[in-house]
Amino acid sequence: MKAEKVLTPQMIQTRLLSILPTVQKPARYSGGELNQIVKDWQSTLLHICLVFPDIYDIGMSNLGLAILYDLINQRADALAERAFAPWVDMETKLRAYQLPLYSLETKHPLSEFDIIGFSLPYESLYTNVLNILDLANLEIWSEKRDEQHPLIIAGGHATYNPEPMAAFIDAFVIGEGEEVIQEIIDVFQDWRKSGASRASLLSRLARIDGIYVPSFYKAHYYLDGTFSHLEKTEESAPSTISKRIVAHLPPAPYRFIVPYIETVHERIPIEIMRGCTRGCRFCHAGMVTRPIRERPVSEIIETIQKAVQATGYNEVGLLSLSSSDYTHIADLVKEIQAHFSSSHLSISLPSLRIETFSVELMQALGTTRRGGFTLAPEAATERMRNIINKPISTQDLLQTTQAIFENGWSTIKLYFMIGHPLETLADVQAIVDLSREVLSMGRKIVGHRVQIHVSVSTFIPKPHTPFQWVACDSTENIETKLHLLQHNLRGKNLKLTWNPSEATFLEAWLSRGDRRLAQVIYLAWKHGAKFDAWNDQRKMDAWYQAFAESGLQPEFYTHRLRPLTEAFPWDHIDIGVRKKYLLQDYQRSLQEQTRPDCRQGCYACGILPKYNSLRREKGLTWKCPPLKIHSTA
């Protein structure tokens, strides 16, 4: 370890007393909130620190972290505590006072934990992981860590392509963590009793389904720089790593920690369904979270009751990727009305489909109209919506907006994406025309109070999706498209927000990157990159300098149309949906052909045969209906 001396929790606490009054929002760093769990350090065998590598205000709204915190702390032999990235003012103080990063619950330095588990939902957190390891006085490169160091693991949606972070993380959890975390703990306890080497721990972990130990593989490339294959260097490691899924959604947590300061979501998050069958071609989550698993209505109602009692929150978010697709949504809304109509509980139902039924649902929930009604058509022309496989007709969309206004909402938020494959300037102009049409409809129905907020992001091709082969739109095109929107979507009652294109590229390099990007991430961090998800913190110069010093071209990762035969650095990660299926779907998109919701008939994406034994064992249908006769039509 780099630290000369490990500080005790008491010493950390004492130094904190002088630091905390000098930083913004000290409650980010103090712990002690309602429902935090503090176990006895000495008598608990295994210590795990769960780290969300962004600030507390964001990390505390992460449901994955709350689930794991709850599950680990239910075990008698293990404890879970939390740590987040310190904001820049706190980091300066930590370094000045030589204070290592510590856990909120007991103020133990991170280096004292047995396992550090990073949550990586998106790629722009990568430099923060390095910064956190450094602030914890831990070696950044996994090959330099040994038995004295904590085991560094990571999971979350970004790790479905683990390669760019492979040099820093000892083991990745691919897929859902609820069951696999228990297996990791068991293996760790056994290994520790055995007194064997760290290499032995890693090889035991690699035998758990869903665990990827990157040091057991070597990447090979062709002379043109494209990825060739991954060579296994450890016999016991699997050739492909299949994502883990839970057969049933386990009981939802309800004893949520209640922060003292404002966080991004101040509500009880309840996942009503996992997975999505819509098949939007740009959507990473929709592909990697298959199959559909739903939580029973009675369990949702019971969880809301218990969570309200445990937290005092008066807002509940019923989460899923497509809430109106939840089979029992009408019953759920009825039950919510029956149980909570007199309790001033506000229920939000994000991710609703664009149809008048969604307006009826929101109406029935008595949802506040203040925040506006959100619709995500993603594209403004039917041609473009066919290409991305979000086939809603413009007529249906306008009918839905009409119903929204007629039911008393005066604000509509419209989410669009630019830079889709095959997009023309006419498709972008259509965003202007459609938004203006919705605005003039609103003026007629609700008058001058109408507000249209148009939010535009830029499409990023993601691994494991039908668009994993496509090139990112060029910088010039994106600038032209943004300029068109900025020029034409202005005026009274109309607001436009957009993401800077540079944020898009950073995520694009990393999401389809290979192992060589570790050097780029490391150098970028060395040159000052961190908090890359924050527009006011992102340092693109550091990234460009890092690419130049590594001898790699950023465009190679973003602006290159990948041949259909190309091997991808993430091909060894098996999400259950076959590459062949994704390819077929990509080719359909080029023909502007859609593939409607597979709940009406299965297209054989690969999920059912992949998880057949689990399904048989548990007697489940997972809402996957029989195969469509014309599955490739």
Ligand code: SF4
């Ligand atoms: S197995 Fe069939 S029904 Fe299930 S997710 Fe895949 S395509 Fe859809």
